[in-house]
Amino acid sequence: MSTVSSGGPPGAVSPAFWSVADIAQRIAAGEITATQILETMLARIEAIDGELGAFLAVDVAGARAAAAEVDRRRAANAPLGPLAGVPIALKDVLVTRGLATTAASKILQGWIPPYDAHVVEQLRAAGAVVLGKLNCDEFAMGSSTENSAYRVTRNPWDPARVPGGSSGGSSAAVAAGLCAAALGTDTGGSIRQPAAFCGCVGMKPTYGRISRWGVVAFASSLDQVGPLTRSVADAALVLQTIAGFDPRDSTSLDAPVPRFTDALTGEVAGLRIGLPQEYFEAMDDDVRAAVAQTAAALVERGAELVELSLPHTKLALPAYYLVAPAEASSNLARYDGVRYGLRAPAPELLEMYARTRGAGFGPEVKRRIMLGTYALRSGYYDAYYKKAQQVRTLIKRDFDRAFRYCDVLLTPTTPTAAFRFGAKATPVDMYQADVFTLSCNLAGLPGISVPCGLTGDGLPLGAQLLGRPLDEATLLRAGAVIEAAVGLGERRPSGIGGIA
Amino acid sequence: MPALTRKEVEEIALLARLHLEPEELARMQHDLGAILENAAALAAVDTTDVPAMTHAVPMDLRMRLDVVEPSLTVDAALGGAPQREGDLIVVPSSIAPPGRVGTEPAS
Numbered sequence: 001m002s003t004v005s006s007g008g009p010p011g012a013v014s015p016a017f018w019s020v021a022d023i024a025q026r027i028a029a030g031e032i033t034a035t036q037i038l039e040t041m042l043a044r045i046e047a048i049d050g051e052l053g054a055f056l057a058v059d060v061a062g063a064r065a066a067a068a069e070v071d072r073r074r075a076a077n078a079p080l081g082p083l084a085g086v087p088i089a090l091k092d093v094l095v096t097r098g099l100a101t102t103a104a105s106k107i108l109q110g111w112i113p114p115y116d117a118h119v120v121e122q123l124r125a126a127g128a129v130v131l132g133k134l135n136c137d138e139f140a141m142g143s144s145t146e147n148s149a150y151r152v153t154r155n156p157w158d159p160a161r162v163p164g165g166s167s168g169g170s171s172a173a174v175a176a177g178l179c180a181a182a183l184g185t186d187t188g189g190s191i192r193q194p195a196a197f198c199g200c201v202g203m204k205p206t207y208g209r210i211s212r213w214g215v216v217a218f219a220s221s222l223d224q225v226g227p228l229t230r231s232v233a234d235a236a237l238v239l240q241t242i243a244g245f246d247p248r249d250s251t252s253l254d255a256p257v258p259r260f261t262d263a264l265t266g267e268v269a270g271l272r273i274g275l276p277q278e279y280f281e282a283m284d285d286d287v288r289a290a291v292a293q294t295a296a297a298l299v300e301r302g303a304e305l306v307e308l309s310l311p312h313t314k315l316a317l318p319a320y321y322l323v324a325p326a327e328a329s330s331n332l333a334r335y336d337g338v339r340y341g342l343r344a345p346a347p348e349l350l351e352m353y354a355r356t357r358g359a360g361f362g363p364e365v366k367r368r369i370m371l372g373t374y375a376l377r378s379g380y381y382d383a384y385y386k387k388a389q390q391v392r393t394l395i396k397r398d399f400d401r402a403f404r405y406c407d408v409l410l411t412p413t414t415p416t417a418a419f420r421f422g423a424k425a426t427p428v429d430m431y432q433a434d435v436f437t438l439s440c441n442l443a444g445l446p447g448i449s450v451p452c453g454l455t456g457d458g459l460p461l462g463a464q465l466l467g468r469p470l471d472e473a474t475l476l477r478a479g480a481v482i483e484a485a486v487g488l489g490e491r492r493p494s495g496i497g498g499i500a
Numbered sequence: 501m502p503a504l505t506r507k508e509v510e511e512i513a514l515l516a517r518l519h520l521e522p523e524e525l526a527r528m529q530h531d532l533g534a535i536l537e538n539a540a541a542l543a544a545v546d547t548t549d550v551p552a553m554t555h556a557v558p559m560d561l562r563m564r565l566d567v568v569e570p571s572l573t574v575d576a577a578l579g580g581a582p583q584r585e586g587d588l589i590v591v592p593s594s595i596a597p598p599g600r601v602g603t604e605p606a607s
Binding site for chain 2: 111112114115206207208221247250251253255312314315317318319321322329333336337338339340341342343346347348349350351352353354355357358359361363366367369370371373374377383384386387388389390391392393394396426427428431442443444445469470
């Protein structure tokens, strides 16, 4: 099969790095076929992913069939969806009909779901070509993708470093040009943190904006699906496709979905940007400088800075590490060896449950199940889970007050750039990697991470914007301005396979 | 000093239906202690009259209409079952064989 070369003048962008809109427009215009774009991606995956480790499964046959269908429709002048022919890959916690879904856990090895997640249905209906499933921390529990039961995913900017997590396969694949866009899930920062580490845009929409139907549940009151892309405009396009009410998710919001691309006006004049002091206490100097530069760029374009306080911020980490494990321990009770997934042999039922779970779950998942079971057990519920849920209300009230004085909040996404494999020696050290991203999930707010420069060592950094519930549009608008002012431009990772 | 005793960790593992090897129990005892120490900050917060958080956007839980809708076939729903007999899933006996007490935590 033929692939696409850039065919343009020296310096032209490789087709592997074309934007979502570009790919869809060029296919619609007949400049290229969906099959050509797909084969370009498959060739890159073949060449690079052995070292990068982003994919857990590549659905070659399914993707080729989907691309051929787009080309057939194009040839027949049939209407094409807005993402027709755009190759998109999925974090392996989104269930896919007929395609193995593991959540990067041995307990689901070999499970073939009989249905598609809502977001996967939406992508397919829009004509997107689903390339395959991406690595992540087991059951999305982690901040480095080191907790995958299957493989190591490397950061394409520096293969000695992690891609972030838990959606580390998603961020690595997008940054390395192995797909046009990816979906991830974000329970405490699992889209935004890996996006920051790999130089991508990552958006966690408002809780309820996107249906969780078909998302392997980790912590149901925090989980949300979102896009990881190479530009804010691409994030807007993917978000447009997957957002909206779904009656199959009882927490789905029946709220109008605006045209997100209309928000990308390039204007921030008069926008009030809040700088919460608690988010600027401890971070690397490179991070501090990059976020200061971001704030200055916004001011230059007419935005106004507002210094303020979110006094309960320090409680987010302890609250999160009670709420998330408590909900996980309940959600993961379903993996018992009865209906699907792994079953360990045992002579009687209770021992079968315990042996199956002991053999199928990895160390971090076990730790969180244990912690959650402890927090939820009889006599402890009020002191732990209920208390943490009340603290969430205090955190949410902080944000409500802040948004009286500002329209969005600007913070670093992470306190450091991508760290080296094995650098976080204890679970508590690792949990600190999410310190700036957790509050957004606890309060249910939308958040976005946008690249805002490189460290002295050439590693990408992210600026985080947090917004009012359902106000993704303002985050995209301000995010696009940050991208244009201090983003990475055409700088691409070169750490693996001579990617650039 | 860990906040939990070994016996407590064994009890939680039993409640969680999670078989842990002896070295896993020891590590868990240490790790849970450290994490719970971190969580102690919450105890000092006054949450009198503070409601528990439910949703970022206030909403009433909806009820589905009580109508039959298309669903998975039995074959599709049972396709992943580790052991099956017709339309039934086969599991080991829930009564321990004579001489065994299967619910003891591993140690």
